[in-house]
Amino acid sequence: MIVTAILAGLVLGGTYALIAMGLTLQYGIARIMNLAYGDMIITAAFLAFALYSGAGINPLIGLAIAAPAGFILGYAVYALMMHPLVARAKDRVSLETDSILATFGLLFVIQGVLFVIFGGNYTSYSYLNVPVTILGTNIAANRLLAFVLAVVIGGLLYLALTRTRWGTALRAVAVSPSSAALVGIDVDRQARFAFALGGALAACGGVVISMYQTFTAASGVVFTMKALIVVIMGGVGNVLGALSAGLILGLVETFVATYLDPGLTLAATYLIFLVILLWRPSGLFGRSAR
Amino acid sequence: MTTLLEISGLTKQFGGLTAVDGVTFSMDKGEVVGLLGPNGSGKTTVLNMVSGLLPPTRGTVMLNGETLTGLSPNRIALKGVARTFQLVRILPSLSVLENVVAALAFGRRRLWGTVARDEALARLEQVGLADRADETAERLTYIDQKRMELARALAADPAVLLLDEWLAGLNPTELRIGIDLVASLGERGVTVLLVEHVMDAVRALCGRCVVMNAGKTIADGRTADVLADAEVVRAYLGAEHA
Amino acid sequence: MNAKAIAAWGIAAAVLVALAFAPSYLGPYGIGLMIGIAGYVTLATAWALFSGPTRYVSLATVAFFGIGAYTVAVLSESLPYPLVLLAAAAIGLVVALVVGLSTLRLAGVYFVIFTFGLAELIRQLVTWYEVNVTGTLGRYIFLDLGPEDIYWQLLALAAVTLLLAWWIGRSRIGLALKVIGDDEVVAAHCGIDIARVKLALFALSAVIITLVGAIQAPRWTYVEPAIVFNPTISFLTLIMALLGGANRLWGPLLGAVPLFLLFEWLSANFPNHYSIILGLLFIAIVFVLPKGVLAFTEKLWKRGRAR
Numbered sequence: 001m002i003v004t005a006i007l008a009g010l011v012l013g014g015t016y017a018l019i020a021m022g023l024t025l026q027y028g029i030a031r032i033m034n035l036a037y038g039d040m041i042i043t044a045a046f047l048a049f050a051l052y053s054g055a056g057i058n059p060l061i062g063l064a065i066a067a068p069a070g071f072i073l074g075y076a077v078y079a080l081m082m083h084p085l086v087a088r089a090k091d092r093v094s095l096e097t098d099s100i101l102a103t104f105g106l107l108f109v110i111q112g113v114l115f116v117i118f119g120g121n122y123t124s125y126s127y128l129n130v131p132v133t134i135l136g137t138n139i140a141a142n143r144l145l146a147f148v149l150a151v152v153i154g155g156l157l158y159l160a161l162t163r164t165r166w167g168t169a170l171r172a173v174a175v176s177p178s179s180a181a182l183v184g185i186d187v188d189r190q191a192r193f194a195f196a197l198g199g200a201l202a203a204c205g206g207v208v209i210s211m212y213q214t215f216t217a218a219s220g221v222v223f224t225m226k227a228l229i230v231v232i233m234g235g236v237g238n239v240l241g242a243l244s245a246g247l248i249l250g251l252v253e254t255f256v257a258t259y260l261d262p263g264l265t266l267a268a269t270y271l272i273f274l275v276i277l278l279w280r281p282s283g284l285f286g287r288s289a290r
Numbered sequence: 291m292t293t294l295l296e297i298s299g300l301t302k303q304f305g306g307l308t309a310v311d312g313v314t315f316s317m318d319k320g321e322v323v324g325l326l327g328p329n330g331s332g333k334t335t336v337l338n339m340v341s342g343l344l345p346p347t348r349g350t351v352m353l354n355g356e357t358l359t360g361l362s363p364n365r366i367a368l369k370g371v372a373r374t375f376q377l378v379r380i381l382p383s384l385s386v387l388e389n390v391v392a393a394l395a396f397g398r399r400r401l402w403g404t405v406a407r408d409e410a411l412a413r414l415e416q417v418g419l420a421d422r423a424d425e426t427a428e429r430l431t432y433i434d435q436k437r438m439e440l441a442r443a444l445a446a447d448p449a450v451l452l453l454d455e456w457l458a459g460l461n462p463t464e465l466r467i468g469i470d471l472v473a474s475l476g477e478r479g480v481t482v483l484l485v486e487h488v489m490d491a492v493r494a495l496c497g498r499c500v501v502m503n504a505g506k507t508i509a510d511g512r513t514a515d516v517l518a519d520a521e522v523v524r525a526y527l528g529a530e531h532a
Numbered sequence: 533m534n535a536k537a538i539a540a541w542g543i544a545a546a547v548l549v550a551l552a553f554a555p556s557y558l559g560p561y562g563i564g565l566m567i568g569i570a571g572y573v574t575l576a577t578a579w580a581l582f583s584g585p586t587r588y589v590s591l592a593t594v595a596f597f598g599i600g601a602y603t604v605a606v607l608s609e610s611l612p613y614p615l616v617l618l619a620a621a622a623i624g625l626v627v628a629l630v631v632g633l634s635t636l637r638l639a640g641v642y643f644v645i646f647t648f649g650l651a652e653l654i655r656q657l658v659t660w661y662e663v664n665v666t667g668t669l670g671r672y673i674f675l676d677l678g679p680e681d682i683y684w685q686l687l688a689l690a691a692v693t694l695l696l697a698w699w700i701g702r703s704r705i706g707l708a709l710k711v712i713g714d715d716e717v718v719a720a721h722c723g724i725d726i727a728r729v730k731l732a733l734f735a736l737s738a739v740i741i742t743l744v745g746a747i748q749a750p751r752w753t754y755v756e757p758a759i760v761f762n763p764t765i766s767f768l769t770l771i772m773a774l775l776g777g778a779n780r781l782w783g784p785l786l787g788a789v790p791l792f793l794l795f796e797w798l799s800a801n802f803p804n805h806y807s808i809i810l811g812l813l814f815i816a817i818v819f820v821l822p823k824g825v826l827a828f829t830e831k832l833w834k835r836g837r838a839r
Contacts, residue, residue, distance in 0.1 A: 105811045108810050221648070224649075270653050281638050367720070
């Protein structure tokens with residue numbers, strides 16, 4: 001049972017890490033607190049569902065469609081909605097307020113559209129729902145695939161951020177936008193790109209989630225919350241931190257669900273959040289706040 | 291003379307950087323002391339630790355025998371420490387009068403209503419701003435904002451007043467007025483610690499100076515002696531002038 | 533008190549009396565609308581009480597609203613009505629203190645995030661409790677309260693809330709809030725205990741919001757977590773308060789009345805696209821106000837003060 005729980009926890013944690021990476025890019029680099037992030041995830045989940053059950057398209061191909069679509073959506077949202085707010089913001093606080101309010105509105109728009117198209121019921125589809133035996137315990141193949149996808153996508157992103165020129169530029173913006181501008185980095189372009197990349201990761205996360213979880217048009221809030229908590233646990237803008245914190249959260253949730261009660265997972269998530277806030281507000285792996 | 295403010299072994303580290311390193315000095319009641327030193331020597335950080343804006347890494351600050359270290363800024367303010375800021379900090383959306391009333395309403399005297407209004411007007415009168423009491427603070431010029439900030443600090447009825455380059459940027463006439471103002475505080479028994487680069491003001495106001503360089507105290511004594519000290523000159527002007 | 537102040541109080545009292553007699557000249561539909569308006573005026577004013585001066589955008593309105601409504605659903609059979617309201621207020625207060633103590637010392641964004649998920653957390657906890665402990669999800673409220681009774685209670689609560697807001701605006705704590713809103717460092721150096729002031733206001737605002745939920749609960753007859761923890765309520769309260777001007781005494785009221793009627797009309801005519809329209813409207817509001825919602829309300833506020 002414990003091996004099963006650990007495996008399930010790693011699968012869930014991998015997904016959380018994946019979606020948190022996207023949010024940490026959006027919040028840490030583009031400086032946009034995107035409350036509609038979870039709804040972007042759910043949109044991708046519904047897209048994968050529609051493609052699979054409507055046209056019989058394999059979710060892996062769905063992923064190849066959703067990721068660029070998420071990138072374009074993220075890019076469009078930034079260019080149309082966020083950029084004007086960034087341009088007029090006189091300080092970080094007013095940008096934070098404006099972006100929180102605007103994305104709160106966006107949340108309702110996306111949720112409303114999903115309700116109109118798909119209704120409010122719990123949705124899922126059966127893909128690769130066959131058991132695979134690992135370490136003497138059975139796990140559904142779709143969960144295994146979800147984990148592998150999270151590791152591959154997250155790993156690629158991590159390598160890209162740490163080993164390439166533009167990755168370095170992005171991280172420079174995360175540390176200090178004003179200094180990044182001084183060394184010739186186009187902060188605005190990086191922010192747009194980071195936000196779009198965050199959208200692509202949200203889409204990947206959504207497709208991965210749709211492979212093994214049920215979801216509704218109203219599930220977005222929970223995913224936004226969890227991604228936010230992982231981001232804060234890992235330290236804002238810290239990709240490796242998001243990865244580790246995501247795995248921790250996944251494991252904790254699975255253990256709570258297995259040994260306590262599935263209805264208490266969100267409460268456990270919140271408890272972790274509270275402890276982190278009180279104990280280390282700059283994140284488990286963040287630099288200590290001055 | 292009794293010791294009012296006692297700073298001992300005060301140290302602040304930011305990560306690996308030691309901004310203030312074991313600063314120790316004390317001030318008697320009614321003394322006006324200059325805290326000097328080149329830019330980046332840690333003067334403002336010392337003030338920030340005294341006022342509670344920054345917690346010290348090590349060391350203590352005592353006021354009248356009471357430990358201030360570890361208290362929050364609001365508690366320290368209530369013990370009788372008031373300050374101005376290097377980059378003037380006003381309450382932009384409030385009126386000039388309200389800016390001063392803020393210090394009265396929550397400070398040691400807890401004045402409110404017409405009493406507070408009269409007292410605030412008196413403080414504004416003291417800095418020459420009484421006729422602008424009802425204007426919005428952000429419409430004041432930089433110099434007037436500095437005056438208002440001083441009126442706010444005075445309204446707190448402080449035992450110790452910390453002035454962080456309050457005289458910087460004044461023209462000669464304003465400087466004359468400013469120096470007289472600070473001097474009158476000292477005469478009234480307010481203990482003043484001022485960080486200042488305007489040497490004329492330091493000579494006119496401070497009987498004693500503490501000089502810092504790279505986080506450490508390098509001199510502490512009568513102003514004339516300190517300013518003639520070889521190490522102080524070296525710290526300010528470089529080795530070849532010593 | 534000068535003549536102008538006496539006149540203002542007189543008018544306010546006359547309006548209140550006229551509103552109190554509204555049930556005698558309005559039909560059932562009219563009273564229903566008036567309940568909604570009184571409810572949202574109170575919610576928006578209570579929201580602005582805390583969020584206006586501190587600029588902490590609270591998304592937790594429905595968390596407290598739901599706590600109030602659900603407490604009534606659970607306790608209405610076993611306790612006399614006034615005690616039920618008292619119990620609801622007490623629970624709201626405790627939750628507000630826990631949330632406030634843990635988040636209000638930190639940067640505002642943590643508070644926003646925390647309040648954002650709070651309603652969902654409480655909804656899931658209540659659901660879990662009902663399913664696992666009591667074994668019933670969903671409850672009926674059989675209270676002998678007609679629409680008029682609910683309306684009068686809400687009207688009284690709205691009047692008290694406005695009175696509180698007025699009093700706070702002129703009191704020491706009101707000045708403390710303004711100082712905190714302008715510059716927290718200066719506030720602390722003036723001797724203000726920032727965390728305590730914020731906590732007190734947040735708790736007050738939360739208790740009022742909880743009471744609105746509690747008083748409105750009997751309107752539903754049947755209550756379950758998904759109904760009373762509907763996030764739209766947080767959303768509407770926020771828009772009304774911001775658009776009307778969260779820093780002015782009458783601002784939230786001026787925002788709540790027309791917007792409530794607009795939303796009523798929208799939900800009656802576009803039931804399926806309601807949330808989309810709402811979201812678009814909200815985004816439009818953020819954009820139309822050229823320097824951002826905060827700057828807009830601040831400008832209004834300042835203009836009001838300059839007069």
